[in-house]
Amino acid sequence: MGELLLFNVVELILSKLGELLVEELFLANGADAELRKLETALSSIKLVLLDAEENQSTNVEVHKWLANVKDAFADADDLLDEVEFEALKNQVRGKLWNYLTSSSSITFRLSVVSRIKEMTERLHLIDGGKKNFGLSERSSDPRNARIQRETSHSFVRRVDVIGRRRDEEAIVERLNDAREHVSVIPIVGIGGLGKTTLARLVYNNERVARHFGLKMWVGVSQDFDMNVLMRKIIESATSSACAELDSDQLQRMLRGCLADKKFLLILDDMWDSDQGKWRELISLLMGGRRGSKVIVTTRSKAVVSIVGSDHRYELGGLAWRDCFSLILEWAFPKGEDQSRHQNLLDIGEQIAVRCRGVPLAARTLGSLLYKKTDERDWQRVRDSEIWRLQGQGQEHILPALKLSYDYLPSYLKPCFAYCSIFQMGQYINKDKLIHLWMAQGLIQSSPGQNQEPESIGDQYFDQLCSASLFQDVEENGPLSVTFRMHDLVHALAQSVAQTECLKKKSHTKAVSNMVRHVSLLGCDLSGQGVEKSLLKLQKLRTIFFPRDGIRSTHDRFVDECIKTFLYLRVIDLEDSCFEVLPKSVGYLKHLRFLDLSWNCSIKELPASICKLLNLQTLRISYCKALKRLPKNIGNLIGLRHLYVTTQQESFPEKAIGCLTSLQSLWITGCANLVCLPEEIQCLRALRTLAISRCPRLASLPKCVASLAKLENLMINDCEKLNLDEGRITVIANLGIRTMVFTELPNFVNWPHWLRGTARSVNYLRIAFCPSLRKFPEWLQNSASLQKLEILGCPEVSALPEGFQHLRTLKVLRVKECSRLARTLHPETGRDWHMVAHVPELYINNARITSSHY
Structure with missing residues (x-):
């Protein structure tokens, strides 16, 4: 994906090699020796990558050589992924010695040795080719590379x-x-x-x-x-x-x-x-x-x-009329009577809307239309993809926007380029994007850094927002953040992704062999199989299917895709309607991300899904027809994020508790769910527990307070749930930072067992709990609390004593709480002094500041 990225790819591959060289599974049959030879070959090529990538734009032969390097690196990564997968299978079996001496193990290791030898020979041939180009050896990290912008000056007419x-x-x-x-x-x-x-x-x-x-x-x-x-x-x-x-x-x-x-x-x-x-x-x-x-x-x-x-x-965008004026200024020679071309002016107004307020876009599009009076020329500009409109020099759209990309650290560039897989203008869920980055191996940890990839992904997201490449970032709920990219920024992502990402909207005759990520958004796939043009993409890593109300994905198409594209890392089938996930899904040993959410037709998952040991994210929420989870789902030892909706009353035994890598568990719309298993206590890595729309769930397991790493707890619309149960042990120092309790009719008294969150919580939302009367006294000790929302709690009449000491509180929202609102009134309320220090105070949507009184 674009320049200066292969250097990162080879570093990731070398990192995998380092991990495999200590695996006991591969210290026999010569596999370790061949892995070290492969490591040497990769390291030799790595030395000249930086220079090669900088020279490819001016040297066609170097560009071709890099294409071979990229293809070989992808194959090497896939090979090592299979080796890692075998190691994971060994963990699930749990009987290393018996497996090492089994015929299947010996056969696999001999096969691996042979394939690694072939890969090493291939890389040696590629490495030999570098001598023809006089490339310089450089080993420094390119992430601080900068590209000069034209000299800035102060004059403007x-x-x-x-x-x-x-x-x-x-x-x-x-x-x-x-x-x-x-x-x-x-x-x-x-x-x-x-x-x-x-x-x-x-x-x-x-x-x-x-x-x-x-x-x-x-x-x-x-x-x-x-x-x-x-x-x-x-x-x-x-x-x-x-x-x-x-x-x-x-x-x-x-x-x-x-x-x-x-x-x-x-x-x-x-x-x-x-x-x-x-x-x-x-x-x-x-x-x-x-x-x-x-x-x-x-x-x-x-x-x-x-x-x-x-x-x-x-600085905001221009009004569309100003963009229209800019287009006309650059499209027509000075002094020309524009009124003679009313047909062009009508099209020009539509083009101006597409500019989204960006004057550079308006000027570029106008210059493309200079002295063109044929209506078809204007129509082509209006209907074309802006990313194709590349001019000569710094004043055109992509070169100007590309500066934002050029100034990114190298590890962010493939993350940004991958965003081209989404539809233009689409709102994207932040967590989902981070999970997709993880699935593609795009998140890197620095040497000595002990951070979860999700946390690193958060940092990546913030950096891309800071660079103004992501915009309209919104909280669509306490734990849901969405954003989108400006159309021109999206066009930039398409440009730097080059031929690796393909968005297919209709029949495609020619498809580059370099395509690794395909989006079929907008395609009608009813009753058809995979097009021949796509069948040759044997190394495909991502496939996005239709959504946004287009429920046409056919079972045959899904089946053919899974059987054809065995190297898939990501399958996104959100909002589709096929009825059967084929058993062949179990062969996708590289798969990291599977999204089946909002499928109302699928009734069961094949048992073979439990063979996906590399799977990190499984999204099956809002699959209302899904009867149950597979019995052996506990085998998914790599699973980090599970979003689930099922019809069962309880989860299978020795299932959820075996998912010890789980970072987030979202249980949504389980209409029959009566209880959660006590084995949740085994989820020592769990950071987010979200339970929503489970009307029969009466209580939480008593072990929930033992989840030492839990940071986010959200419970919503569980009408029978009683949080104030004495059987839950009080933990002195829970680490929960975000707590959300909404639509809980039985929420009468504040749960005693949450007292230990006083020092950690920074966001607390209580909404539509009609029976709740008061807040706990320990709330005054919430030294980290920054945002408090109290909505639809009519029986709450006061804040706890000492509330005025919460000096970290930045936002307080009170809505549909008539008794509490009266006590906080700035003129007559007895408790105004307790909230007067809050910078952002909202009562029934009206912002109130102490400066007004």
Whole structure:
């Protein structure tokens, strides 16, 4: 997927090799020796990968060589995955010695030795080919690689800028505030919105010119070297070069330039979020007069957090009419009578809507239409995929947006590229995306890092949000976060994914052999098998099936896919309607992710599903017709996330408790479920327990409080459930951070056994519990509590004593709690003093602040 990614792939493969070399299963029949030879061959190729990947765009032969490398690496990864799978089978058997001496084990190991030899020979041939290209050996991590942006400058013609007058006035007004000595105004937004253009408008504004005695413009880009930056600032202030000065001289000269002057400094296109460097710079700028300003333009929210977010300005998109005006300005020669082309103007309005407020998109599309008066040309632009519209130079859509991608650490690039598999504009579930990344082996842990892949995935997600590549991040529930990508960002993902990801919308004649991930979203698959064009993709790793109400997936198609694509890591069948999952699913030894959720037709899962020892995520929630879980589901020792809906009254014995790798357990819509097994206590790794819509469930197992790593507990719509059971032991220090209790009619008194969560909980939601009367006294000790929501609890009349001491509380929402709302009224409520310190206080959707009273 794109450049600078094979280096990461080979590191992952070498990591697998290191783990296998200590497996007792492979210390016989020469397997270990052959594995070491394979390791040597991979390491030799790794040395030149960085140089090869940088030169492939200008050397066709290097590009072809890298394609062979990529294909060989994929095959090596698959081979090692099979070896790992055999080791997992051995764990399930539990009788190592008997298996080692069995004929099946010896046959497998001999086969492995032969295949590893073939793979090593293949890699040696590829390695020999590198000598033809004169490639340099480099072993450094490429994740800090940067690509230069064009030199930034301060000039802009006001007549060339459309739709930014209000933004300009808003920034100018902020510049008039002189309460701080030197304040920073970050302008943040995705690439192509016009942050630099807006900064130029402000810089050249006549009022600003009168207000500041000194103005300086510096293009930062990746160059946050302090000496370089000081030199640029001085040269902008003095219009003279200072190349020969050392660091101490530069500092003295900079302070002299700013001394007793009210200045405006523009730092354009800042990427570096090193707090130490920023503090050093700010300390040098303090020599100016009070009211001096620094404007920072950036795409990175991490930069905003470093420079200060109090005065941040989030730059939004243009109105579609402004985009329309931009398109026309670039599409028609000056002075031409546009009214003569009303048919083109009508199409142009539709194109403007597609621009989604991004002026760079509007200008690019307009330039493509320059002097074109044939209606078909405009229609093609309107109906085409924006990602195909690549121009020459930095001013076109993908090159500009691609900067956001180029500045990503190398380990994030394949994660971002993989997002191209989703539909444009689709809202994506954050947890599901992280689980998909895990399934593809895209989440890497640093040496010595002892973190779960889910936690690392959270960090990856935050980094991509910070780079403004993900947007519209929303909480759709206490434990559900969704987001989407701007259409242009999605087009960028498609571009960098190159030929590895294919979104098939209709019959496809030619398909590249390099395709590894296929999305069939929007295809009608009723009554048909797999197309011949797809059958050749023997090494396919991902297949997404139709959803969003298109319930046409046929049993025959599913059966053929599973029998054909034996290297699948991901099968997403969400919202499909086939009735039988074929037994052949048990042959997918590489499978990590299987989503069957929202299938209302499937009645049972084949017993062979329990052979999927690599399976990490199984989503069978909202499968209302599913009668029961397979008896041997406990064999899925690699399972980390289970989302389940079944008709059974209880789960099979020695099943759930054997899933000792389980990180999250979501039990949803189990209408007949009466009890949960006590063996849940064996789930020592469990971090999330969510139980929803189980009307017959009367109690939780008493062992629930022994789940030492439990961080999230959510119970919703369980009408018979009584949480306040004395049989549950009180644990002194539970680690639960998120607690959600909603629609629980029997929730009368606060569960005594949750007293141990006082010091850990940071989000608490109580909703629609009509019998609840009060909160526990230990709530006042919740030193970590940041968000509290109390909704639809009419009998609650007061907050516990000492509530005013919860100084970490940032958000308090009270809704449909008439008695409690009266006590918190800022004018007449007796308990107003207990909540007056909360920054965000909402009562019945109205925000109330202490400054109003």
